[in-house]
Amino acid sequence: MADHNMPQQVEGGLLDAVNLALHYAMASDDSVVVLGEDVATNGGVFRATVGLKEKFGFKRVMDTPLAEALITGLAVGMASQGLKPVCEIQFMGFIFPAFEHLFCHAARLRNRTRGRMSCPMVLRAPYGGGIHAPEHHSESTEALIAHIPGIRVVVPSSPARAYGLLLAAIRDPDPVVFLEPKRIYRTSKQVINNDGVALPLDRCFTLRQGSDISLISWGACIPDTLLAADVLQQQGIAAEVIDVATIKPLDMHTILSSVVTTGRCVIIHEAARSFAVGAEISAQVSEHCFLNLLAPVQRVGGFDTHMPYFKNEHYYLPNSADIVAAALRTFKES
């Protein structure tokens, strides 16, 4: 259902894409509602929800009281009665109070009632570091959510993918946690087709093909990963770059197919290295490509400590040099 007041194409960044997808979704489906702290009058602290309350009114765009458990539990209740709530957690560092509702209810309502009820909600949260924000504004704890059955975890890394994946998340009949890498909210712009076409929620995206090594990443690490692939290319190494995008359920098929060909694998993420999503991917690659791997899988991640306050955050965040170094290690050690 096209809204004739909406632009057909928009040149914008990831943040604009999120906003555009929200506009599209609300215009085309009355059951979509938006709630969270500062999302209505203010249009979100990052402006992701700008214009929604003007267009769809306070009834469908709701400033909630300040409570993340509340926001998430409200969404569960709304979803149970046929709405499609898209709620915002202002920063991923404040998501923890949402976990009980997310894990014990959103993730389970369909299963618990054997399909009688369901929970088609989206929980959006900006995440990750690198924007010189205060404490608790730079977290990447996607691994915690990925471990919980019944949820989908999605991370876009480009404006177009943000648009298509968010539409898919909103239309999906189950709860989706949609994490927005805020470091790249406004970096590279792109022409986004406002065509309402969703992307699949269970496919990795191969961003660049290459036969020598597989670089597996997502979110704000993608630009650095692509940069690293360029650097490697200059050294004669053809890197395949895969954007995982849908962390859970995890499309290992695409990843394994790549590694079977390349025999080398580096996984890159911003979260603390240990017990993170990279561990699952590394484990599966090693388990399934046992005979194909030419070198041990390498993981590049944050350190196993708290994200330093912003003066030192660059020492924590993985960068393209880290990725290149890890990639080269797979050639030395084989």
Place this chain on the structure above:
Amino acid sequence: MADHNMPQQVEGGLLDAVNLALHYAMASDDSVVVLGEDVATNGGVFRATVGLKEKFGFKRVMDTPLAEALITGLAVGMASQGLKPVCEIQFMGFIFPAFEHLFCHAARLRNRTRGRMSCPMVLRAPYGGGIHAPEHHSESTEALIAHIPGIRVVVPSSPARAYGLLLAAIRDPDPVVFLEPKRIYRTSKQVINNDGVALPLDRCFTLRQGSDISLISWGACIPDTLLAADVLQQQGIAAEVIDVATIKPLDMHTILSSVVTTGRCVIIHEAARSFAVGAEISAQVSEHCFLNLLAPVQRVGGFDTHMPYFKNEHYYLPNSADIVAAALRTFKES
């Protein structure tokens, strides 16, 4: 400091060991306090805190209002002023409201204040399935906590280790999450020396030596793992059994040394398989024992779905046959 009213030795199960260690700790250190739901008058729903309020009074043994965030945040506040709170979350399925205080504060207070303040607290919780309990009473989500820097995660699997590890946890100057595998709360009894001797918090325990394969496990899966080792022995396979016990920080040294020797590795846990602690261990084993591994690492875990209600929970829980099968796979595939 010996309490002359305390028994020198006790024959008991894991639950008795927890109780004994609490008694010892409270008797020998005035700053140790206990708080939680039903821990005082009732002695805990599993009776882990029985006798404490009679001996140490309501001042040091506190029934809290019903709120897990509260319990955990109170402990942070108490710890900040020099107490050593040991708090109980009644079941691990109800731990989620505790996460914000645990992750944003307990884990960070020392770091945030550059050592000016600290948070010497223990958060105890019975965990795991297999006791025919209602929904939400059978969860194993240790992976979520293990990912967070600044916390220790400990899981005992025998009465003696429960005693020694809990004492260590209480004495440790940092926050420790102490998960008690309730399926084996009362199973195998043992003579526990009530000698106040703590065990190290950063060492795996090698329970059985063997040169053919390393079985890595913890908590309630240990008895099945040992059973599997017996079965394998009958087939001429000598299995080394390692009880990880201290999930975070993770003593990979012991695990890697074992796998370097055996060349084969099975990791066994009760939690849903994906994005779990087993992934980190598998990843590290594969990354570090690349040339030593004779077969892909195998993981035995729960399924990536919600623990079924108890009529069907045995279909979910890993058992010794699953472990044996996984072990044998490492011989077929090499």
Place this chain on the structure above:
Amino acid sequence: MTRAMTDSGHRPLLDFHLESIQFLDESGAWLANRPGFASDNWLLKAYRYMVLCRVFDHKAVALQRTGQLGTFPSALGQEAFGVAIGLALHKDDVFVPYYRDHGAHLLRSGANAMANLLLYWGGDESASSHGPPQDFPVCVPIATQVTHAAGAAAALKIKGREQLVMVTIGDGGTSKGDFFESLNVAGVWQLPLIILVNNNQYAISVPREKQCAAASLAQKAIGAGVHGVQVDGNDVLAITQAINEARVRANDHKGATLIEAITYRLGDHTTADDASRYRCQQEVKQAWLKEPIKRLQSLLLDLKIWDGEQEKALLESCAASVESQVQHYLQTPAASPQSMFDHLYADWPEAMNEQLDRLADKLERIDGGS
């Protein structure tokens, strides 16, 4: 406006007033005029369901004791609470229960309500596939249901519907953040919501006075700008009156109501609990004097609409229907192991196929092994 100078700078700011509702005293005598809704038929229906609830409850505990049921939370002594809900709610209202609402389920959840309750406490998910489509299943994580109820009420309001949402919670549950957060949003958003507290004096072993220092739980409404009222929870008429008044308020767009029903948990917390560890027999004995069924029976006898014969017939019919539901429960086959994946996602993710293979392997081992 000139103000009197005071020494401490204090001035009056706000005053609040709370009421309680009660119709029947402990002996079933009227304390107020008989309310309009309480026809003879209504009273008889309430009585019959309260007795059925007690018979069911008793049987469920017995099933647990004989290993035929899992942990079960008895509603003994709180039958008026559950039955009032069942009677006062409309079919298309949204009911968001906690775990001790057997009486409400009997009235609300169809012919197999009892069998389904047993299935639930017997460890079978299929229990919650039944019941009114809009009603929530049993909620175990304390207080979270109140937020779902607020969300459901917001949904009704957004959609312009007339129905109510009713949510229940225990006294202990009112200490948890979710309760307050939800009460608060119910106030700001003027939600068509009733929060009904079963203040049965204990949260497992923790007595009411260790849970909260306030004189009533109803006064928690004040901090949220919501209407609050306390009722005698052993008086099925009082609870019903409060619910009816709350409906009028909601329909008049006056928002939510918090009702605290004073009851007493005559049994253990659940079959896994032993209440004698933490409360004295004397207290329980006293509480039996106020219990709801006896009280209503006295009224019925007074009104001469009930006699010993009817009582005997009722007990027999209750026993029979409970027994038939128990058989239904016991004969329900366990779900297939594969069913653990049936309702995980609506759209089966291909990535999960490996899990099915693993389960198939495991089942082979189980079948092979047995």
Place this chain on the structure above:
Amino acid sequence: MTRAMTDSGHRPLLDFHLESIQFLDESGAWLANRPGFASDNWLLKAYRYMVLCRVFDHKAVALQRTGQLGTFPSALGQEAFGVAIGLALHKDDVFVPYYRDHGAHLLRSGANAMANLLLYWGGDESASSHGPPQDFPVCVPIATQVTHAAGAAAALKIKGREQLVMVTIGDGGTSKGDFFESLNVAGVWQLPLIILVNNNQYAISVPREKQCAAASLAQKAIGAGVHGVQVDGNDVLAITQAINEARVRANDHKGATLIEAITYRLGDHTTADDASRYRCQQEVKQAWLKEPIKRLQSLLLDLKIWDGEQEKALLESCAASVESQVQHYLQTPAASPQSMFDHLYADWPEAMNEQLDRLADKLERIDGGS
């Protein structure tokens, strides 16, 4: 006891009464007798610190605008709030701040309080290594600090100490579960705790009336059985009076007090915010008429203990001390990268050694690359 029959079964149950405190009106005139604590010296000290706070605040915002500071939450207009805390607390009380308590820090956290505040908002952990050993660092996750304060108060009580714990929170923060849970336990456990709410009318863009439907935030105390009071938060005397009264209550073992201070956030939420998006200039203009510094200045002038010369000297000395603290801040070198591991655990886990190696590798690359 016979009771009158009513139609609806209603009876009165409980009454509650709330007061507010104010000494000075908007023009600095007395509304009540001058309180004992408010000596000339006290008033002058309060004024000096309030002005210092404002000068500091202004400078901090300027530093952010010129890229020399991170996001900064201005306390503009809320200087009386912070300074009253700093004046009323004893040295060994435990202060558990939120993030907008600059005034309190100035008085409480030693000679380099301003430099440390800048360090904190400049992204350096070492900021929080200073200050009274028992005081908490700045708390970012909303409302969680209230629970820590309750825990600290419980610790003092367990140890038999006489001190108080004081915690601050914004109006928005009073909607979050932690606030309620902690207020509740403060009631049950009769904790020596003051919860002081900076009701500055906004939580970022969300106005007070969208946050809570109650007529006051002070009335949230009622549901917890805790004493509550509202004060004019632009009146440094009123806040101080309320804190002093709360201390007396605590020392008399009467437990906790919730104080709602009515203020107005004259600035943006933080430097990352643009308040003109969600509130009108007219409202802000009105609020300027009530701001705390002007009011106190009027009083001082009336009392003839202040004049233009003193004002000029004060502004100069404030500017100078702020400037010297800014230099201190700007000259503080960043911590070493390795320091990210220094305070992770007290006992360094061997298992973490690998992390140090990785960091060393990374630093080599960074140094090599630059």
